[in-house]
Amino acid sequence: MTTPADTPPPTPYGTPHAPLLTVRGETTLDVDPEIARIGITVTARGRDRRTTLDDLTRRNTTVLDLIKSYGDTVENLSTGSLSISPELTPHGRGERIRNYHGHVHITTELTDFTALGELTTRLADLDLTRVDGPWWELRPTSPVHRQARRQAVHEAVRRAHEYADALGTTVAALVELTDTGTHGPHPRATFDRRTVRMSATAEPETTPETLDLEPRRLRVQAEVSAQFTMVPPRL
Known part of the structure; x- marks a missing residue:
């Protein structure tokens, strides 16, 4: 009598006694974003290096203080890069400097999309400040990713049973399960990416109206490949 321990394992290509089904x-899930990310570039320019640096420091502090004033709405705030560079006079002899250019790049993430429109407007209203975004995202630990993977596995099992049923037999055992790709989140393909890009070079005469930024739904995709053995069908 043959016992389960004596039964040879299924081969990668299957056998008549253990047909392989792949x-x-x-x-695909369409979900609402959890966070919005915007990029801020603060600029200063002047003929004197120290004055340019002082202007850049002051504007950078103003931006950071404004963002921090939104409290728990801000999930992440970081400075990406800082640069102070001279601009040489063209066609001149020697290393004569015409101007100094300073840039600071800041990234922040918000969870309150109502506050996002107000903050974006106030940042763009600052002197020599550029705002890029928003980019809508999910957190890396979002349960949406797990939900997509689980549904992909359930879909593989359902298909396996349907194929086996079409042959008048049943699925016997799972041989292998491979995660062939989890994609996303990314904007739904039915829309074009929208980007808010603004810059201010001088103080406006009136306070601008707050931007109304509508969150974009994201598309998360998961895919698995599964191999099963089947009870030999009668063909």
Whole structure:
């Protein structure tokens, strides 16, 4: 009598006694974003190096203080890069400097999308400040990713049972499960990416109206490949 321990393992290509069934499971979820990310570039320019640096420091502090005033709405705030560079006089002899250019790049992430429009408007209203974004995202630990993977596995199992049923038999065992790709989140393909880009070079005469920024739904995709053995069908 043959026992389960004596039964040889299924081969990668299957046998008449253990036919191999390979299926793919995939799912696509359209979900609301959890965070919005914007980029801020603060600029200063002048003929004197120290004055340019002082202006850049003051504007950078103003931007950081404004962002921090939104409290727990701000999930992340970081400075990406800082640069102070001279601009040489063209066609001149020697190393004669015409101007100094200073830039600071800041990135922040918000969870309150109502406050996002107000903050974006106030930042763009500052002197020599540029705002890029928003980019809508999910957190890396978002349960949406797990939900997509689970649904992809369930889809693979469902397909396997359907194929086996079409042959008048049943699925016997799972041989292998491979994660062939989890994609996203990314904007839904039915829309073009919208980007808010603004810059201010002087103080406006009136306070601008707050921007109304509508969150973009994101598309998360997961895909698995699964191999099963089947009870030999009667063909």
